[in-house]
Structures are given as C-alpha cells and as structure tokens.
Amino acid sequence: MDHIYANLYLYVIFGFMLLGAFILGYVSSRFNARNTNEQSVSFHTGLDKDIINADVEREISKIVQPGSIRAQRTRDRSGILSDDAKRSMIENQIDFESIGTGNAADKDDLQQITGIGPFVEEKLNAIGIYNFSQLARMSDEDINAIAALIEFFPGRIQRDEWKEQAQALSKD
Known part of the structure; x- marks a missing residue:
C-alpha cells in the first residue's frame, strides 16, 4: 500500500x-x-x-414497360380455378368432337348414374356435359381431363363405371 x-x-x-x-x-x-x-x-x-x-x-x-408482360389469372383468391382458365383447359383437354355437345335445355338427369350427385352434376354441366350420350362416348383421355376439371378423385370415374352406366341409360 x-x-x-x-x-x-x-x-x-x-x-x-x-x-x-x-x-x-x-x-x-x-x-x-x-x-x-x-x-x-x-x-x-x-x-x-x-x-x-x-x-x-x-x-x-x-x-418497367407497361403492358408488356401480364400475368394470367388462373385461380381465384380461394384457390379455385378461374372461369377463363377452366374454359381454356376444357377446350384443350376434352374432345367435344368425339363426345358431342349438349345444351342445358335438353339435359339428362345425370344423377341416375351411381357416383354422380347434385354437386358433381352441376360441375359436369359447367364444363358442357349434359347428356348420357356424351358420357357414353368418353375416351380415357376425356375421363382423366373431366376428373381433373371437376376436381374429382383420379380413377373414380372408371371405378364407378360412368361410361358403361351412361351407355345403358342412353339406350333406354
């Protein structure tokens, strides 16, 4: 210290x-x-x-060039495909020349087919399928496209045999 x-x-x-x-x-x-x-x-x-x-x-x-690039709206805010996107997919994927076209005025009761309820029938009508004869003439590609467009389980249309049921009902 x-x-x-x-x-x-x-x-x-x-x-x-x-x-x-x-x-x-x-x-x-x-x-x-x-x-x-x-x-x-x-x-x-x-x-x-x-x-x-x-x-x-x-x-x-x-x-930034205004209007040079525009995004295409394919889905709504809820994640559901927009009507324009569905229409373009329908035109590109379903062969209406082979299955034929139908109209809402003389549509068949598609609910007679096992596996088609009111909700699915409404979706089928929205994409242009109204008659048993249209379902009876579907190809495998059409079936897959329809299942995707109506957001149905893959393979369910084949398992429920919509095509065969529609063929039987369209003959009646």
Whole structure:
C-alpha cells in the first residue's frame, strides 16, 4: 500500500494522459467525419443532375414497360380455378368432337348414374356435359381431363363405371 501512495502522482499523470488521448481521438474523429461529409456532398452536387436523372429514367423504362408482360389469372383468391382458365383447359383437354355437345335445355338427369350427385352434376354441366350420350362416348383421355376439371378423385370415374352406366341409360 505504501507503494501506491508513493507513486500516486505518477498514476494521476498517467490518468490525465489517457484522458487527453481520448479527448484528442474523439475531437479528431468528429472533425474528420465532418470534412468527409462536406466533401461527398460537394462532389455529388457538382455532377450534372439532368444526366443522372435521364440515366435513371432510361434504366427504369427498360425494366418497367407497361403492358408488356401480364400475368394470367388462373385461380381465384380461394384457390379455385378461374372461369377463363377452366374454359381454356376444357377446350384443350376434352374432345367435344368425339363426345358431342349438349345444351342445358335438353339435359339428362345425370344423377341416375351411381357416383354422380347434385354437386358433381352441376360441375359436369359447367364444363358442357349434359347428356348420357356424351358420357357414353368418353375416351380415357376425356375421363382423366373431366376428373381433373371437376376436381374429382383420379380413377373414380372408371371405378364407378360412368361410361358403361351412361351407355345403358342412353339406350333406354
């Protein structure tokens, strides 16, 4: 303990030297930061703003061309296929030339076929299938397309034998 009291003035001088070094570093960093900001501001304001704006507008116009790319709406917010998407899928997937076309005015009661309830019949009518004769002339590709379009279980139409039942009912 005597040693600390004997050298107290050295510790005080050392503390003041550390405090001075801290203050000197703090002040110089503030001064340097202010000069750096002033230099960068003067550099940027010295450039021709019109050239910069023209370049930016040109780049933006390259990126964003209104109407050049449009997303096709295939599903509604609830995740259900939109009517336009269904229509295009129906036209591309179901061969109405081979199965024939029907209309709502003289439609058959499709619920007579085992496996077709009111909900499924409504979906079949929505894609253009109204008659037993249409179901009787379905190909395997048509069956798969219809199952996908009405969101029915894959293979269920074959297991329930809709085609055979429709053939029997269309003869009656």
